[in-house]
Amino acid sequence: MIEFENVSKVYPEGTKAVKDMSFHVEKGELLALIGPSGCGKTTSMKMINRLIEPTSGTIKIHNKDIREYKISELRWNIGYVLQQIALFPHMTIEENIAVVPEMKKWKKQKVSQRIDELMNMVGLDPETYKKRVPSELSGGQQQRVGVVRALAADPDIILMDEPFSSLDPISREQLQQDIQQLQKEIQKTIVFVTHDIDEALSLGDRVCLMKEGEIVQLSTPQDLILNP
Numbered sequence: 001m002i003e004f005e006n007v008s009k010v011y012p013e014g015t016k017a018v019k020d021m022s023f024h025v026e027k028g029e030l031l032a033l034i035g036p037s038g039c040g041k042t043t044s045m046k047m048i049n050r051l052i053e054p055t056s057g058t059i060k061i062h063n064k065d066i067r068e069y070k071i072s073e074l075r076w077n078i079g080y081v082l083q084q085i086a087l088f089p090h091m092t093i094e095e096n097i098a099v100v101p102e103m104k105k106w107k108k109q110k111v112s113q114r115i116d117e118l119m120n121m122v123g124l125d126p127e128t129y130k131k132r133v134p135s136e137l138s139g140g141q142q143q144r145v146g147v148v149r150a151l152a153a154d155p156d157i158i159l160m161d162e163p164f165s166s167l168d169p170i171s172r173e174q175l176q177q178d179i180q181q182l183q184k185e186i187q188k189t190i191v192f193v194t195h196d197i198d199e200a201l202s203l204g205d206r207v208c209l210m211k212e213g214e215i216v217q218l219s220t221p222q223d224l225i226l227n228p
């Protein structure tokens with residue numbers, strides 16, 4: 001599904017952010033990417049949807065080099081949930097969610113159904129919330145909208161970069177459960193970045209432990225050896 005083959009990233013001023021990384025993520029798998037700040041997690045994620053180009057190596061999606069896809073095609077098929085929620089402040093929740101489905105020219109009726117379905121799935125009543133603007137929602141609710149927006153156009157792959165880091169513990173727990181539920185229901189391929197080991201162990205089908213741009217361990221939560 002997603003394959004990294006000897007991928008490296010050296011930033012222009014010389015930082016070796018990712019060093020010769022090879023791994024794959026299976027279809028329907030949730031891979032938790034964990035490691036200390038600065039170990040290369042975000043760089044790895046951004047290379048998957050070509051926000052950052054690798055210095056060397058190849059990334060493949062569905063066995064095809066990502067450079068062979070049109071950028072728009074690639075990004076439409078990858079939902080990205082960011083650490084800082086970046087909803088458009090002057091657009092309603094509904095309009096925020098509809099951006100990619102509309103670019104894909106989905107019919108209005110289909111978009112509207114999809115929005116209701118997904119909002120219900122993450123526990124946001126569509127009738128109550130879809131006409132509001134982001135500032136009328138709590139941080140946790142906005143994060144949920146971020147998740148819904150990433151899923152709206154039915155991407156094959158979802159990248160989540162510390163999506164819960166700004167949340168209070170209760171919202172966080174709730175959203176963790178939602179993600180697990182989502183993955184069971186719709187079998188998405190998910191790469192989930194966190195620096196919370198408990199979150200990685202409870203959510204990940206496999207856990208990829210990174211340090212200084214390299215993979216230290218990649219295993220199921222059961223087989224992970226902490227403090228190697």
Ligand code: ADP
Binds near residue numbers: 038042083
């Ligand atoms: P995270 O909290 O996910 O580790 P950071 O806070 O390290 O992310 O980085 C936030 C943004 O700043 C990212 O888009 C990253 O590309 C950029 N960034 C991080 N470190 C540097 C740096 N040394 N020079 C320039 N940009 C950086």
Ligand code: ADP
Binds near residue numbers: 012
């Ligand atoms: P993480 O997400 O694990 O915190 P990042 O991928 O954000 O790590 O960063 C990995 C390394 O690359 C860090 O040393 C960071 O400072 C550096 N870095 C990240 N983005 C940039 C950038 N745009 N320019 C230069 N250095 C960067």
